[in-house]
Amino acid sequence: MNVQNIVELSKATKAASEWWRGGVIYQIYPRSFQDSNDDGIGDLKGITQRLDYIADLGVDAIWISPFFKSPMKDFGYDVSDYRDVDPMFGSLEDFRVLLDQAHAKGLKVMIDLVLSHSSDQHPWFAESRTSRDNPKCDWYVWADPKPDGTPPNNWLSIFGGSAWQWEPRRLQYYLHNFLTSQPDLNFHNIAVQDALLDVARFWLEMGVDGFRLDTINFYFHDKQLRDNPALPMEERNASIAPAVNPYNHQDHLYSKSQPENIAFLERLRALTDEYESCACLGEVGDAQRGLEIMGEYTSGDRRMHMCYAFEFLEKRPLTAPYAKQVFDQLEEKAGDAWPCWAFSNHDVQRHASRWQLGDDAIRQHAVLMMCLRGSACLYQGEELGLHEVDVPFERLQDPYGIEFWPEFKGRDGCRTPMVWVAQDEQSGFTTGEPWLPISAAQAEQAVDRLEADDQSMLHHYRRAIALRRAHPALASGAQSDMTQIGPVLTFRRESASETVFCAFNLGADSKQIHLPKGDWRIIGRDLGGADGAENVMLHPAQFCLMAMDKG
Structure with a gap:
């Protein structure tokens, strides 16, 4: 296998591993x-x-x-x-x-x-909540109450109310950022x-x-x-x-x-x-x-x-x-x-x-x-x-x-x-x-x-x-020149082999835009993309996509 083949194989292997x-x-x-x-x-x-x-x-x-x-x-x-x-x-x-x-x-x-977090029915929590000295006593976030018996701080649950729930067996509160039945695990352990x-x-x-x-x-x-x-x-x-x-x-x-x-x-x-x-x-x-x-x-x-x-x-x-x-x-x-x-x-x-x-x-x-x-x-x-x-x-x-x-x-x-x-x-x-x-x-x-x-x-x-999938620039290329022209968003995507120019009218009004000069070809026609040479009128919900190969 020559050097060029090895390089191409290496690129293909990396691309496959970086499918994400x-x-x-x-x-x-x-x-x-x-x-x-x-x-x-x-x-x-x-x-x-x-x-x-x-x-x-x-x-x-x-x-x-x-x-x-x-x-x-x-x-x-x-x-x-x-x-x-x-x-x-x-x-x-x-x-x-x-x-x-x-x-x-x-x-x-x-x-x-x-x-x-886990369920409160997970065996880890079932053990943790029984006492302050069991093998999993600090696998969840436990804290003593304030002197007046209220929760240890002001943290709130996403599902409403305090993020703390009282556990009578330990005489402590446990943290739950979500439901009371979803106690937070203690990652400091x-x-x-x-x-x-x-x-x-x-x-x-x-x-x-x-x-x-x-x-x-x-x-x-x-x-x-x-x-x-x-x-x-x-x-x-x-x-x-x-x-x-x-x-x-x-x-x-x-x-x-x-x-x-x-x-x-x-x-x-x-x-x-x-x-x-x-x-x-x-x-x-x-x-x-x-x-x-x-x-x-x-x-x-x-x-x-x-x-x-x-x-x-x-x-x-x-x-x-x-x-x-x-x-x-x-x-x-x-x-x-x-x-x-x-x-x-x-x-x-x-x-x-x-x-x-x-x-x-x-x-x-x-x-x-x-x-x-x-x-x-x-x-x-x-x-x-x-x-x-x-x-x-x-x-x-x-x-x-x-x-x-x-x-x-x-x-x-x-x-x-x-x-x-x-x-x-x-x-x-x-x-x-x-x-x-x-x-x-x-x-x-x-x-x-x-x-x-x-x-x-x-x-x-x-x-x-x-x-x-057909355009590497769109899948994993760089993005540059993002511009707002009234309701229209334009930007470029670029890979080693091509550049793609994108324009999207995301507003309620039509807008004429000037297209960049170059040896462009229209892509995305089967998706409803607009055609244009030097200028294009983009109506609401319209877009224009153009690609240009690199020499």
């Missing part, structure tokens, strides 16, 4: 994807049955929300056994089959690791870190390709338990918690995002680096410093491969000025960070409803997602153009929505079952009674109906993903 860089990840919420046993709840066998559909989208990987054993107080984000599958979803053998079949179809599999890394190794040995890490900046708390300062009204941002939640009244300086977290993330990265082509995707939950933390957590090659913050999961529309502001801040605070963008997921209102988008705008946003620097997460049903479902109070399952109803209706509206067959009573999801209601409006956009129409939203998403 610019990769498209499809998020599956297993309760709502496909039910295989007619109990009204989706399961692992159901996901396996639908792998051909996912592979046909052209995505690189799937991220499966938690399927571990759990009392399901927070629908799997309260884990009682990290090394087993909840019977609701199937068995470990079902997961092994899913993993093997996904790999056979060229799909990577990432699983959702919830490390910051190295034995806790070791136990959680062993959990990660268990799944890596089984063959998973990486992890989506829930609430990655919540792992450590301030050892001194200092009070969080108040946040001025004008600085409050409801991206992490709804505006009616007092959680927004604090600057969470001490209850999360502590500097000690970096060393643990480096331990986790070192573990995943022992396994070929694995990747870690961190969820950064911080309304004030999300991009800054993203930069810290992805800096260099010893921490997380990528992270996502909540800038594009907010209610605030994705306008040209806002997009430029986000990327300017990202460049300023975290120039070498590798972001992962999402417009929808299992925790927020679907973006088609949140941003009040028509079909043309949904299509345009799909193309924009595929053109922005970073990796991309698509949430199940997004590729169908699904809007939020208005779930009535009597059918609510989410404790978050029940607590803050009616001002905040919780997360059930984005978690309703996937629609597969328009004419089936339960849209092909189940023959039983679904755990959440299936929307008649969503059924009109079922997969079978959109498959039959070559111009449907589903086919549009496939073409948008194919465009990203």
Whole structure:
């Protein structure tokens, strides 16, 4: 083998191992994807049955929300056994089959690791809460009350109220950043870190390709338990918690995002680096410093491969000025960070409803997602153009929505079952009674109906993903010259072989823009992209993409 062949092989090997860089990840919420046993709840066998559909989208990987054993107080984000599958979803053998079949179809599999907290029914907590001197007495965050019996500080739970819960057996409070049934693990204890890394190794040995890490900046708390300062009204941002939640009244300086977290993330990265082509995707939950933390957590090659913050999961529309502001801040605070963008997921209102988008705008946003620097997460049903479902109070399952109803209706509206067959009573999801209601409006956009129409939203998403795959500059190239021209956002993506110029009208008014000079060719016509030579009039929800080869 000559030197040139060796160089090319090395490049190909690196590209394969870095599949995540610019990769498209499809998020599956297993309760709502496909039910295989007619109990009204989706399961692992159901996901396996639908792998051909996912592979046909052209995505690189799937991220499966938690399927571990759990009392399901927070629908799997309260884990009682990290090394087993909840019977609701199937068995470990079902997961092994899913993993093997996904790999056979060229799909990577990432699983959702919830490390910051466990269920109160986890054996670790069952032991920890019994006394102050048992072997696991400090595996969770315990603190004495103030002299007047009140909690040790002012920290608040995202789900409302104090972040502290009294335990009479220890005469102490324990920390819970979420539900009282989700006690926070004490990462200051190295034995806790070791136990959680062993959990990660268990799944890596089984063959998973990486992890989506829930609430990655919540792992450590301030050892001194200092009070969080108040946040001025004008600085409050409801991206992490709804505006009616007092959680927004604090600057969470001490209850999360502590500097000690970096060393643990480096331990986790070192573990995943022992396994070929694995990747870690961190969820950064911080309304004030999300991009800054993203930069810290992805800096260099010893921490997380990528992270996502909540800038594009907010209610605030994705306008040209806002997009430029986000990327300017990202460049300023975290120039070498590798972001992962999402417009929808299992925790927020679907973006088609949140941003009040028509079909043309949904299509345009799909193309924009595929053109922005970073990796991309698509949430199940997004590729169908699904809007939020208005779930009535009597059918609510989410404790978050029940607590803050009616001002905040919780997360059930984005978690309703996937629609597969328009004419089936339960849209092909189940023959039983679904755990959440299936929307008649969503059924009109079922997969079978959109498959039959070559111009449907589903086919549009496939073409948008194919465009990203066809142009290395869009998948993993550099991004530069981001400019706002009225409602139009323009930027360039560049790889070693090509430059791509992108222009998106994200506003309500038409705008003529001058196109850069050069030997450009129009791309994305099959996605509805506009043509232009020197000037182009971009109407609302229109875009123009041009590529130029390098000599």
